[in-house]
Amino acid sequence: MQRISAQFLARRIAGHSGRMLLLHCADSDSTGNDPAALPAPLATAAEDGRLVVSRLSAVPERKELAAALDSSPGRVIVVGSDTALSAVMTRLMRTENLEREVAFVTPEAGPATAVHGLPHSDEAAVLALEGSARPANLARDESGQAIVGRAVWRGADRGALDGQVYADSQHVFTGTTLFVELVPMSGEPGVRVATAEKHGLLRRRKWFEARAVQIGTPGILIERDGVLAKRPVKRASMYKHVEPMLLVRP
Missing domain, CATH: 2.60.200.40 (Tumour Suppressor Smad4)
Known part of the structure; x- marks a missing residue:
């Protein structure tokens, strides 16, 4: 996939109203270093001021997730694993906010990308910024997760x-x-x-x-x-x- 310039990306996402909320769900490594860098398209958009970036645990806790979701009303871009996306969707479901748009960016293909035919890595990042949200089935269990x-x-x-x-x-x-x-x-x-x-x-x-x-x-x-x-x-x-x-x- 071709690398996208900051100027081109800015023009493509200019049509979105408001700032998007990026939830970077990743733990620091054993030496305390910051988690892996964001995919290039998201890093560019963040530098351009189009994203509100919130760093959360790899498996976000309820309180930190609630605070992050309340910090910005825009589209939610979840960067992390299926576990992180599940936590976000559980929170939105329990608070009756499923009308909020959600995008998923994960470094590798996995079960969630397979279910919904989603890309991963940089391609997923571009889709998160430029793509349109459409209704999709949501599965849950008896515990409300x-x-x-x-x-x-x-x-x-x-x-x-x-x-x-x-x-x-x-x-x-x-x-x-x-x-x-x-x-x-x-x-x-x-x-x-x-x-x-x-x-x-x-x-x-x-x-x-x-x-x-x-x-x-x-x-x-x-x-x-x-x-x-x-x-x-x-x-x-x-x-x-x-x-x-x-x-x-x-």
Whole structure:
């Protein structure tokens, strides 16, 4: 991808009203050095005064995230991991602010970029500055947390999982499996789910699509966008939220 000059970038983003809010979600390294530099297009826009930049933890805490989101009303550009984007969307969902535009810039492709067909690195930065936001499905679970890339249900002792899973009225499985993987869908009905088992001659996993997926189990640990819960639960669900998010996407 060609490097973009400051003058060209400034002309292209001049049409956006107000300043955008950039949330740089990254921890300092073990020596205390600052986190990795912003992608060049975002650094240029920040120097040009078009971005309000807020540095947050890699996994933003509720209070720091609330303060940052309140600091500027413009489009939110999340620079970080799926975990950071999940935290932002959870906050916007719980505060009933899903009408706010959100863009996602991550250094490498991952589950969230795959779900919504998003670019990464500099290309994602340009899209965040220039692109248009459109409604996109938002998945959540029973605890009120947004899932933007992937959730995994695992055994409570980090071994095999025992339980029964349904995708809407479809029976997914009853018994024991290593894990159950759940992925949001950009289209309808909203959620995809599969167990660890592979079927058929080609040894492929069987995926089910539904608006809601639920499990009954003696106990599981839930991994949400890369973060594993500390306490097991006996029931869990993941489903399409009633309101979409406004996501900047191609």
